[in-house]
Amino acid sequence: MLKAGIIPVTPFAQNCSLIWCDKTMKGAAVDPGGDLDRVRAALEQTGVTLEKVLLTHGHLDHASAAGELATEAGVPIEGPHEEDAFLIETLRAQGEAYGFPLYPAFEPTRWLSDGDTVTVGEEVLEVRHCPGHTPGHVVFFHAPSKLAIVGDVLFKGSIGRTDFPRGDHETLVRSITGRLWPLGADVTFVPGHGPLSTFGDERRSNPFVGDAALA
Numbered sequence: 001m002l003k004a005g006i007i008p009v010t011p012f013a014q015n016c017s018l019i020w021c022d023k024t025m026k027g028a029a030v031d032p033g034g035d036l037d038r039v040r041a042a043l044e045q046t047g048v049t050l051e052k053v054l055l056t057h058g059h060l061d062h063a064s065a066a067g068e069l070a071t072e073a074g075v076p077i078e079g080p081h082e083e084d085a086f087l088i089e090t091l092r093a094q095g096e097a098y099g100f101p102l103y104p105a106f107e108p109t110r111w112l113s114d115g116d117t118v119t120v121g122e123e124v125l126e127v128r129h130c131p132g133h134t135p136g137h138v139v140f141f142h143a144p145s146k147l148a149i150v151g152d153v154l155f156k157g158s159i160g161r162t163d164f165p166r167g168d169h170e171t172l173v174r175s176i177t178g179r180l181w182p183l184g185a186d187v188t189f190v191p192g193h194g195p196l197s198t199f200g201d202e203r204r205s206n207p208f209v210g211d212a213a214l215a
Contacts, residue, residue: 002123002142004149006190007042009035010100012061017149017190019142020048021121028120030054030140030149031062031192032069034101039069054118055079055108056151057137058087059164060094062192067106076109078118081129084136085111086165112138114179128179132172133160141183148189148199154180156197159208176209 001023007016010033018039020027027048032039043050050073053066057080070077087094088108095102112118114129118140128139133152137160140149152160154176162169180189185200203211 002120002125002145002147003046004147004190005042005046007035007038009033009038010061010064013193014061015190015192015194018042018046018048019120019149020046021123024121025049026051026121028052028054028118029069031056031151032065033059033061033063034065034103036065036069039065051075051120052118053077054140054149056139056149056153056192057134058084058091059134059152060091060098060100062151063088064091064095064100064103067104070106070109071104077106078110079108079112079127080134080138081113081131081136082111083131083166084134087134087136114138128183130172130175130179132162132168132170132175134164135166137175139180141187143183146184146187148180148183148187150180150189150191152192154189154202154206154209155191155193156195156202157206159206160192173209173214177214 004019009016017030053070112127116127126141130153187199
């Protein structure tokens with residue numbers, strides 16, 4: 001089975017997810033944007049061996065510390081989609097602009113595309129390219145446990161901002177309704193910030209992408 005825990009990191013209280021295969025105890029850190037001491041403590045507490053870093057997109061609170069964590073653990077970085085390369089390349093500038101700690105530059109080991117899969121131990125997660133918040137944003141979906149890690153695409157009661165470079169509101173809405181809703185109303189999702197929810201709850205009540213809002 002896939003297990004998951006949330007580690008709040010950075011001054012933006014970003015939900016870094018630690019996910020792992022409970023059979024092999026191998027895992028991945030999803031969006032380790034900073035506060036690596038907290039990530040290391042979670043790995044030690046759970047007994048998980050880190051085998052990769054996964055990134056949903058290239059904003060600093062999600063991706064800044066990925067290179068340092070991957071280098072110290074000797075593991076690859078997978079994601080996001082290559083359309084976010086311009087954000088990965090400017091992470092230090094983003095950090096300077098927001099007064100964040102500055103981490104080493106990096107390039108992902110593997111860019112991801114819609115329909116790809118990533119493995120965590122013996123577990124397999126599907127990749128959905130969901131642009132709009134950023135052009136290269138991806139979502140990780142584990143069908144057996146009905147769990148999705150959606151980054152800043154969707155939140156409980158809200159959706160991602162689209163006023164950042166190359167953001168687009170209409171594209172984001174299409175990503176949510178066309179690539180997330182079909183996964184099932186009973187799917188629980190971990191957003192980049194704030195509490196968990198389900199796709200069904202958001203379809204019923206989200207004021208931006210709920211069924212009533214788009215009718």
